[in-house]
Amino acid sequence: MANANSVSPDGGRKRNRFPADIVTSKFKELSHAQIENIILEYESGSPSKFRLKYNHGQARKFFILRENGLQVPALSIVTACLKKYFPVEFANVGPGTFRGEERTVKAPLENKGFSVVDSNLSANPPNFECAVKKLDELDELDKKCEAARRVEQKVLRNYLLQGQSNGKCFFCGREFLEVFLHAAHIKKRAKCTDKEKRDLRNIGMLNCVFGCDQLYEHGYISVDANGKVAKSRKLMNETEKRYMKSVVRSTVTVPVGQRQYFAWHLKNKFEK
DSSP: OOOSEEEOTTSOEEEOOOOHHHHHHHHTTSOHHHHHHHHHHHHHSOHHHHHHHHTOOOOOSEEEEOTTSOEEEHHHHHHHHHHHHOTTTTTTOOTTTOOOOIIIIIHHHHHTTOOEEEGGGSOSOOOHHHHHHHHHHSSOTTSSOHHHHHHHHHHHHHHHHTTOSEEEOTTTOOEEEGGGEEEEESSOGGGOOHHHHTOTTTSEEEEETTTHHHHHHTTSEEEOTTSBEEEOSOOOOHHHHHHHHHTSOSBOOOOGGGHHHHHHHHHHTOOO
């Protein structure tokens, strides 16, 4: 195993990067489940404590896109995997000895089935013009590529949150941390035209994951042209009915630009 630390000509300590072939070779030995466990460790704790534990550098380029739309720094995960599962070989890995590059970070993770994007496609927080520009950078919004769809979802989410760590649910009006809010398309995304998908000012809304998002997704609530929340009579379970009656508001404010999208949902998705 190559030593990451060597002595410079003037006698000082010099840090070298671990050879990419050694990193990729070892990473191939890991299972998807082992990598997922490290990601879950990162997500369930403090990023700063995670960084101290595994002594890795600050990720700036590549990020793993999660199914919930959140991002995890790829360099952090790769470094932690190497140090946890190969503690002898990578004992000397630390800030400056291992950098996140395409060969050593992006490619190994993608080979294990994870979606990885460049930070240039997912910087926070975007204003309207920046968000539209990011969407334009995607080759085709409609291509059957899960990674591209996730980037699109992240752009919409960032625009709706406007860089804040919390926000309000559209239907219940309660304020939640961002992890409990879903960036939902008012009109079903699969039915949107390319122009509609890019209509960031109007196509999306934030719904909480504690009930409102699923009620809307499955057509049990919708909104009419006057902002009145339509509540389906087909929801039979008493628990869900009580939630819909007591938590979901009766009226909401609907900007003019969103009315056409709610009209589509009311006509095509709402369970009358």
